[in-house]
Amino acid sequence: MDFDSIIASITTFLATYGFSIIGAIVIWIVGSWVIKKLLKTVASLMGKKNYDESLQKFLTNLIGWALKILLIITVLGILGIDTASFAVILGAAGLAIGLALQGSLANFAGGVLLMIFKPIKIGDLIEAQGELGVVKEIEIFTTKIITPSNKLVIIPNGTLSNGNIVNYTEEGQLRVDLTIGVSYDADIKQTKEVLLSVLTSNDKVLSDPAPSVNVSELADSSVNFAVRPWCTPANYWDVYFGTMENVKLALDKAGIEIPYPHAVEIQKKG
DSSP states (O other): HHHHHHHHHHHHHHHHHHHHHHHHHHHHHHHHHHHHHHHHHHHHHHHHTOOOOOHHHHHHHHHHHHHHHHHHHHHHHHTTTOHHHHHHHHHHHHHHHHHTTHHHHHHHHHHHHHHHOSOTTTEEEETTTTEEEEEEEEEEEEEEEETTOHHHHHHHEEHHHHHHHEESSSSOEEEEEEEEEEEESSOOOHHHHHHHHHHHHHSOOSSOOOOOOEEEEEEESSSEEEEEEEEOOOOGGHHHHHHHHHHHHHHHHHHHHOOOOOOOOOOOOO
């Protein structure tokens, strides 16, 4: 092939594809710049919303790759390459990956929801999926809580986000629900005064809301009192166990009997 033929071929190629190539280059440069600006804006917005750092990085990367794939398809289309089959391949691959990772994707989606809407946060005392404990860590796929017996419980975020969550910390105050039974011979007014004195003398029991003591049930062998002190979530177990112990001591001191089961032995004369 002589030099004139080469020049003619190059001229023909440029005349046919020159504007497309230039347009593709311009679109790539401008598109890349726009993607960088968009990612910075998204990262800034997530930072203002106090999203979890790991979630910010993951979502930013996910959005970045999605935009880059869209930009590549656009550039290929400008160059005259058929992108329909390329899009079909991407869709089929995405479907296959989605089916293979169905459980993991559900946990990921649950983790995203937990980090965005924040029904719980690290340090909260929660009850979920039959477990009670303090939230230690919220990850993309799982949430870790520490039970009162110092056991680590790992809950998948998919089931956690789709189930009921009781957050004992969110409101800043907790009511401790106790039931204390005394003998029918006990004076109700005196018993209420003794029980209320136990609550008000505990510096971990809040004065607002005020603790309460009320008759809740006339049971078979006891008059039951609903004892309701309020405390902070951090002091819950101290108030619970401390109240039980101090109530027993105070009732004994006041001479108020706490009923207990009696065994009756019946003997027949032979």
